[in-house]
Amino acid sequence: MQLKNLTKKNQEFIHIATNQLIKDGKSDEEIKSLLEEILPSIHDAQKKGITARSLYGAPTEWATSKTQTSEDKGSLPENDNPWLMWLDSSLLMLALLGFVNGAMNLFGQGSQYGLITFIVVGFGVGAGIYFMYHFVYRHMGEGKKRPKIWKAILALLLATVAWSAIFFLASLIPASINxxxxxxxxxxxxxxxxGIRYLLKKKYNIRNAMQPVR
Incomplete structure (x- = not known):
């Protein structure tokens, strides 16, 4: 399987993974053997529009997982599944919003949220956080080409507008169903x-959407 048959994104995946394997001390034969194991799957998946990153996660983490010793086999690479990362961010927002708002309401100083509003805001803001990760944070790790500053600012502005819209629309939900x-x-x-976030993170080792990819 030749690299020229892969898409640019998949070629980039192989390039980054190869560099990481070299850094980790793998020999040329070991690297060739490891890549030959995944190249057919990557080629077949790209016909369906599925990237190597979607199949194997971040290339540096895939490569690192191939150099783990028996002592650290128990630690899985961080899971960057979009749905799990969105759920993780949303649960974090629900926890923060609930604790802060609940504590302030005990002293008569917080906002009174309805149940549906609470859920919509939590999952809406969680989606905004993943939006920022997808377009900005995941491109800021070591060895990655950082996004242009105007793209980062635009993504932040769009996320801010979306969050404001979510809060506004959530406030319009009728009290009869809220x-x-x-x-x-x-x-x-x-x-x-x-608690749910803790258990899911422990089981699936979900990547934090508010941190750059290492």
Whole structure:
């Protein structure tokens, strides 16, 4: 399988993975053998519009997983599945929003959110966080070509507008289908969200969408 038969994105994946394998001390024969294992799958998947990154995750992490010793086999590479990362960010937002708003409401200083508003805002902001990761943060790791500053600023502006729209639209949800939450209910929901996030992160080792790819 020749590299010229791959798309530019897939060629970049192989290039970055090869450099990482060289850094990790793999011999030419070992690198050739490892790449020959995945090249057919990458070639078949690209016919369906699926990239090598979607199949194997970040190239540096795929390469690193091939040089793990028996002692560190237990630690999985970070999972960058978009749906899991969105869910992880959303649960984090629900936990933060619930704890902060619940605590402030105990002293009569917080905003009164309805249940549907609470969920819409949490998952909406979570989607915005993943949007920033996809267009900015994942391109800021070591050895990566950083996005142009105007693209980063535009992504931030779009995310900010989207977040504002989410808060505005969520506030229009009728009270008849949007029961209010007491301070204790806010805190309880936040605790559940934090617990679910912890368990999912422990099981799937989900990448934090608010950090650049290392």
């Amino acid at each position: 029961p209010g939450l007491s301070p204790i209910a806010n805190i309880l929901i936040a605790g559940v969200a934090f």
